Amino acid sequence: MERPWLNYYDPGVPHTIHYPQVALPWFLSQAAQQFPSRACTIYRDRTLSYAQVDALSTHLSRWLCALGLRKGDRVGVVLPNSPQFVITFYAVLRAGGIVVALNPAYRERELAYPITDAGVRMVVGLRQLAGVFTALADYTPLECWILTDDEDLDLLERWAQPLKSNQAAIEGQRELHLSELLGVHPSNEVPLPLLNPEDAAVFQYSGGTTGIPKAAIGLHRNLVANTLQFRHWLVGLREGEEVVLAAIPLFHVYGMVIAMSVGIALSASLVLVPDARDTETVIYNIQKYRATLFPGVPSLYQAINRHPQVLAGKVNLTSVKACISGSAPLLRETKLEFERLTGGRVMEGYGLSEAPTATHCNPMQGENRIGSIGLPLPDVDCRIVNVEDGITPCPVGEPGELIIRGPQVMAGYHQRPEETALTLREGWLYTGDIAYMDTEGYFYLVDRKKDLIKVGGFQVWPREIEEVLSTHPGVKEVAVAGVPHPQKGEMVKAWVVLNPGISLKAEDLKRWCSGHLVRYKVPEEIEFVDILPRTAVGKVLRRELVRIEVEKRQKNSEAG
Structure with a gap:
């Protein structure tokens, strides 16, 4: 199959990797042998x-x-x-x-x-x-x-x-x-047992690609592969010299692999922050320990950008060389401002618990395309296929379901043979995400397949509307989802968090959308809220918003 993305790899990043037949703790053993006295964990100034x-x-x-x-x-x-x-x-x-x-x-x-x-x-x-x-x-x-x-x-x-x-x-x-x-x-x-690369290492609970909480089974070889894929991707980082700011939760596979496992494979010092929302502590640790690798989520980088000490120019973040951003779309303004503050690269990537953890990332040195999740990692094959039949390849630039094949793809779901069969087909992981690929092999997410809104027969992707609303200067955060409608089946609703001191009406934002979107994509309802529900790694819970909305409508209907 054609892999145009290989032409855009950074110099030194291999197209394929030799994976040693080892279990995940091998990285810790190696680091302890080579750098026994180097700080492994730094936590509340204790080493x-x-x-x-x-x-x-x-x-x-x-x-x-x-x-x-x-x-x-x-x-x-x-x-x-x-x-x-x-x-x-x-x-x-x-x-x-x-x-x-x-x-x-x-x-x-x-x-x-x-x-x-x-x-x-x-x-x-x-x-x-x-x-x-x-x-x-x-x-x-x-x-x-x-x-x-x-x-x-x-x-x-x-x-x-x-x-x-x-x-x-x-x-x-x-x-x-x-x-x-x-x-x-x-x-x-x-005696401790002998470990095999084919042994299960983690059960990572996730809504998965079908929305039902279940445990994705990550084998030792899956996590070893993803650790080495990123170890090679991060060109310029040196073993025994780096400091990882680990603020994203390690109980989530993103932090577990990118912050902890990749960090240990680098023999890096892991600066552990128990609460990423504590921006003051995050900034303190970056400065004191001169963090060089900082995996995170867009809301975390944006919180630092807007911190009063940062805005006053009292913070030095220039030690940061590389940031991997995932779990939510990375806005252009957030990326460029954090890169200006640090002098490092903020690389948007993509992953899921079913391929613990990442499959795509923008290059460390090469072109970072705004809005793109980047290129497939070494040994990762990707296809964009028709949403309806799951087989027919989509032309370049046309959205379809993203399917993936690679050494980090899970073994399946624990005790869920039917869901496993739906998600893993002939060696391909069906992600449930709608994406497209450009001519150079950069990939772009459109939305989640299950979040598709159907309005009077038209397909509407929430992310497109969110991107339009987020460009309004008064909007801080936004989430869009489909809610039940008696005539249309579904209608578009937006939940909006305004910037401090801003006053807007729903009609103001509807007019804004009308200037950028066809009529059926403009939200019928806009609700202003103080906060959006999020997962531990910052992903907005659209389904929770819909659940609350449905319950509210049911109560109103019963009361009426």
């Missing part, structure tokens, strides 16, 4: 070296095995960005387990579904969630949980190899503490 993280991870992996973890068991990791997340992630993998990383801000009900669906028997989580885990143990497979928080940082920093212990004092307890496990060796050390 752990690569040798420390490697040893702590190995120690915890032995305890997990001693506590009954067997190869293929799923382990919940319910932690924010912290040294404990990194240590636990690699400990679970070394013990042969499968990481089920979950948002520590989740409530009991939100944790219950993935714990039950994945069959999670063991969790490592925040100490403040002890009561939640106790309650979950009554009606989910959860049997024991290991607790930790920032109080353990002192112990982690001064940790030394502990002595053998009486394991019986710990065995059988449902609630354990990381601090007590780090203080002693298990008395009956179970």
Whole structure:
């Protein structure tokens, strides 16, 4: 098949890569051997070296095995960005387990579904969630949980190899503490299993391409491949010299791979920020530790652009060499301003949990095309196919469904054979995203297939309308979706967040749209809101807006 994108790779980026037959922890082992004293994690100004993280991870992996973890068991990791997340992630993998990383801000009900669906028997989580885990143990497979928080940082920093212990004092307890496990060796050390590249490494919960929450199974070889693809893509970054600002959540596969795994493959120092919305802390860490690689989302870069200290010229961000932007469209103004502030490159990319994590990115040195998700990574093949039949190739420039084939594509969905068969067909991952390719092989997202709005037989893509509304000087953020309409089937509705101090009416924005869009694409309703619901990595939840709207209309109908 033709691959025009290969002609636009940066010099030094290979068209194909040799992937070693290793499991994901190999990168941590290599970094610990080559750079043992280099800072691996930096968190709240506390540092752990690569040798420390490697040893702590190995120690915890032995305890997990001693506590009954067997190869293929799923382990919940319910932690924010912290040294404990990194240590636990690699400990679970070394013990042969499968990481089920979950948002520590989740409530009991939100944790219950993935714990039950994945069959999670063991969790490592925040100490403040002890009561939640106790309650979950009554009606989910959860049997024991290991607790930790920032109080353990002192112990982690001064940790030394502990002595053998009486394991019986710990065995059988449902609630354990990381601090007590780090203080002693298990008395009956179970040998760590041999890991195979074909073993499952992560279950990443996602709405997927069909909208039902399910676990995408990422194999060790999938994550190794994507780590190396980006390691080669980021030309100019040097092993043992870089600093990664890890503010995007590590419990999301984007942060897990691009910030943590790629960072460790670079033997970089990971500066861990537990809350990316804390712009003050993000800026502090960039400046103090001279961050060079900063994966993020557009709202994060924009928040920095607009921070009062940045606007006053009191912040130095010039250490940043490269930013990978994903999860939401990157506006031209956001990209150009952040590049002006840093002198680095902001490269829009694309990925999904089903190909953990990325498949496309704009070049580090070559042309970055505004609005494009960039070029397919090495060893990634792409096609744009007809939305209706899923087979017929679309001409260059014509939108269709983006399908992908590559070494990072998942094995399937856990216990979802029908959804797996719909999504994986003859080696191709059907993404559910509508995109097109230009003549040089740059790809552009149009919208999600499932977000398509049909107005009186016409197809309307929400993203097109969002882009028009976002160019209005009074609009800060916008989301567009289709809501039920008794005559038309669906109508276009927009939810708009205005810039501070701006006053607008719905009719003002409708007139704005009329100057850029055909009549049936102009929103029939525009609602002004204070905030848009988002995922942990900043993606607007259109479906949540629609759900709230439908419930509101039902109540009004019943009241009427």
